[in-house]
Amino acid sequence: MQNLIEIRLRNQRLTRPELRDPAAVVEWFGAVQSQDYAGAQWGVSLRMPSLTTAAFDRAFDEGRILRTHVLRPTWHFVPPADIRWMQTISAPRVLAVSRAYFRNMELDPATIGRTRRAFEQALAGGKSLTRTELAAALGRAGIVASGQRLAAIVMHAELDQVLCSGPRRGKQFTYMLIAERAPQAVVMERDAAIVELARRFFRSHGPATLRDFGWWSGLTVGEARGGVEAIRSSLDDEKVGDATYYTMPSRAKAPSATGLVRLLPNYDEYLIAYKDRGLAGMPVTADAPRNVDIYAHILIVDGRFAGTWRRAIKPSGVQISVTPFAQLNRVHLKSLAAAVARQGAFLGVPATLV
Numbered sequence: 001m002q003n004l005i006e007i008r009l010r011n012q013r014l015t016r017p018e019l020r021d022p023a024a025v026v027e028w029f030g031a032v033q034s035q036d037y038a039g040a041q042w043g044v045s046l047r048m049p050s051l052t053t054a055a056f057d058r059a060f061d062e063g064r065i066l067r068t069h070v071l072r073p074t075w076h077f078v079p080p081a082d083i084r085w086m087q088t089i090s091a092p093r094v095l096a097v098s099r100a101y102f103r104n105m106e107l108d109p110a111t112i113g114r115t116r117r118a119f120e121q122a123l124a125g126g127k128s129l130t131r132t133e134l135a136a137a138l139g140r141a142g143i144v145a146s147g148q149r150l151a152a153i154v155m156h157a158e159l160d161q162v163l164c165s166g167p168r169r170g171k172q173f174t175y176m177l178i179a180e181r182a183p184q185a186v187v188m189e190r191d192a193a194i195v196e197l198a199r200r201f202f203r204s205h206g207p208a209t210l211r212d213f214g215w216w217s218g219l220t221v222g223e224a225r226g227g228v229e230a231i232r233s234s235l236d237d238e239k240v241g242d243a244t245y246y247t248m249p250s251r252a253k254a255p256s257a258t259g260l261v262r263l264l265p266n267y268d269e270y271l272i273a274y275k276d277r278g279l280a281g282m283p284v285t286a287d288a289p290r291n292v293d294i295y296a297h298i299l300i301v302d303g304r305f306a307g308t309w310r311r312a313i314k315p316s317g318v319q320i321s322v323t324p325f326a327q328l329n330r331v332h333l334k335s336l337a338a339a340v341a342r343q344g345a346f347l348g349v350p351a352t353l354v
Contacts, residue, residue: 088188
């Protein structure tokens with residue numbers, strides 16, 4: 001079991017953070033969950049030798065990383081080259097299961113067509129608009145859009161490959177046309193796209209199970225199984241109890257996880273990407289309180305869920321408070337100190353453990 005953890009840590013780039021560009025990290029994973037933008041930034045940073053918030057924001061604002069609803073779906077960072085074929089995978093099922101929701105929002109095909117034309121007219125020429133500005137553009141086209149109805153319209157436009165993220169305006173997110181933001185996006189048939197998604201998942205998230213891939217991708221069991229079978233000859237597998245774990249073989253040795261401490265953000269791919277999180281000790285460990293928030297920022301020790309942490313940004317710098325489930329030894333405390341210092345370097349401010 002420990003060997004599986006160490007291989008997963010290596011493939012997740014948590015013990016071999018060799019990639020030099022945040023866009024390369026996102027491409028390695030295929031997609032990185034990102035409804036908490038700041039947390040997801042930090043998650044990407046953990047997979048690189050060094051990355052600052054300013055450098056990540058530049059990559060995002062330049063369009064080298066996009067953010068959209070895809071897969072399950074929730075917000076994810078995705079590479080611009082991949083956004084179309086990923087939506088080809090996600091959209092049919094999401095739209096099918098959301099049919100009643102869209103109907104309740106009074107969004108029939110004719111209305112959706114009108115919203116698309118309004119967006120294309122308002123955003124043409126490389127413009128970027130905030131969600132409030134999109135609502136105003138819809139209003140000018142005679143379409144009432146606010147609250148949940150506006151959210152439904154925008155998500156539908158994302159799934160229809162009309163909208164994706166634009167550069168941030170201060171702390172506000174904007175939207176642009178995919179055709180202009182990602183003009184080189186690759187188009188694939190759906191079956192080929194599922195195979196490519198399976199390859200990305202097991203190289204970056206393995207060892208993982210078929211159920212894990214189905215959960216992460218949002219595919220049906222049959223579709224997920226088809227993706228795995230298509231790449232089966234290139235996967236290693238290991239049976240643990242009733243579960244079979246698959247991974248892409250690698251020449252890189254998996255470093256030991258002994259003494260390793262990492263401060264993971266909420267929704268990090270190391271935990272949220274798996275249907276069964278038992279390999280990493282989730283949702284609770286033997287010594288963990290039963291009411292722990294498994295979606296908080298997570299402390300992992302030796303590759304296992306071992307507590308939570310919080311950060312508070314003050315005028316003097318960032319303060320990190322850690323709540324471990326058990327006392328940390330000297331080796332772990334040294335690794336924790338390095339993790340705290342890395343958070344400070346990422347934010348560009350002094351960091352202290354309180």
